[in-house]
Amino acid sequence: MEIQNSVALITGGASGIGEICAKALARRGARVSICDIAPEGIERVVREIRETGGSAMGVCGDVVREADQARFVAETLQAFGKLNIVIPSAGIIRDGTVVTTDRETGKVVRKMSLEDWQRVIDVNLTGTFLTVREALEAMVNGGWEGILCLLSSINKEGQVGQINYSATKAAIALMPKILVGEFVIRRIRNVRVVAIAPGYVNTPILQGMNQEALAAILKDVPLGRLVEPHEIAACILHCIENDAINATTIEVTGGLVYARSRAK
Numbered sequence: 723m724e725i726q727n728s729v730a731l732i733t734g735g736a737s738g739i740g741e742i743c744a745k746a747l748a749r750r751g752a753r754v755s756i757c758d759i760a761p762e763g764i765e766r767v768v769r770e771i772r773e774t775g776g777s778a779m780g781v782c783g784d785v786v787r788e789a790d791q792a793r794f795v796a797e798t799l800q801a802f803g804k805l806n807i808v809i810p811s812a813g814i815i816r817d818g819t820v821v822t823t824d825r826e827t828g829k830v831v832r833k834m835s836l837e838d839w840q841r842v843i844d845v846n847l848t849g850t851f852l853t854v855r856e857a858l859e860a861m862v863n864g865g866w867e868g869i870l871c872l873l874s875s876i877n878k879e880g881q882v883g884q885i886n887y888s889a890t891k892a893a894i895a896l897m898p899k900i901l902v903g904e905f906v907i908r909r910i911r912n913v914r915v916v917a918i919a920p921g922y923v924n925t926p927i928l929q930g931m932n933q934e935a936l937a938a939i940l941k942d943v944p945l946g947r948l949v950e951p952h953e954i955a956a957c958i959l960h961c962i963e964n965d966a967i968n969a970t971t972i973e974v975t976g977g978l979v980y981a982r983s984r985a986k
């Protein structure tokens with residue numbers, strides 16, 4: 723599939739992996755739609771892409787809201803006339819153990835709040851579902867060649883302190899096979915689906931993590947550093963251009979293997 727002259731819709735496009743993917747696609751001649759909840763970030767990314775000669779537009783909205791997701795697609799189609807590449811990159815973390823105990827008494831002193839559980843499920847999982855659903859309707863009806871590039875995580879393996887986040891990323895890792903299986907049944911042949919499962923990537927989302935825990939994890943990463951967002955974007959661009967990649971989840975982790983940590 724050609725990136726030149728394609729149209730890409732990227733949720734979470736105002737920061738991190740989404741932003742770097744948007745810029746990489748725009749440099750290669752795609753027209754990009756930045757869909758995010760952060761108006762200042764949208765404005766900055768759209769401006770920076772235009773300043774370098776690229777074509778970009780922004781739509782502000784919340785991935786949790788059905789009406790906003792419909793608007794992401796409708797406004798993108800209105801401006802650019804088609805849709806080929808969809809990257810649902812909006813995501814959040816709200817880390818914590820399910821229960822926290824007092825070191826001396828061993829008794830539970832805090833529980834993960836329903837709000838921290840629910841917001842992560844809503845943004846990461848329901849948000850991805852709605853982006854996929856709304857974009858698919860347009861792509862199937864439009865008949866354009868296309869690909870959905872979902873964001874899972876190596877934490878699909880089950881990371882302690884992230885029961886909410888890991889649950890969403892495990893579910894997203896299953897989506898390529900489920901969706902492509904459905905496409906076979908429904909005779910949908912113009913859309914491929916892949917998920918990327920990054921390790922720890924150098925973006926603002928990591929500021930919400932326990933930094934000591936992050937440093938300890940990184941000691942076991944053969945790459946010896948955080949993965950850079952351009953390294954995730956490079957994999958996504960390859961998936962777009964390689965028609966043989968479909969119905970799979972690809973890890974880009976710098977070699978992070980949780981099984982080794984658990985064996986200690």
Ligand SMILES: NC(=O)c1ccc[n+]([C@@H]2O[C@H](COP(=O)([O-])OP(=O)(O)OC[C@H]3O[C@@H](n4cnc5c(N)ncnc54)[C@H](O)[C@@H]3O)[C@@H](O)[C@H]2O)c1
Binds near residue numbers: 740814873923925
């Ligand atoms: N950075 C990592 O280490 C890492 C690793 C694995 C997977 N991921 C996944 O990659 C994706 C992008 O993460 P990132 O590192 O670029 O994070 P980031 O915080 O830099 O970017 C996330 C973007 O999502 C937007 N967003 C958040 N909630 C939203 C909502 N309700 N509606 C619309 N937009 C919303 C934010 O405004 C932000 O622009 C996420 O799904 C994340 O889980 C990141």
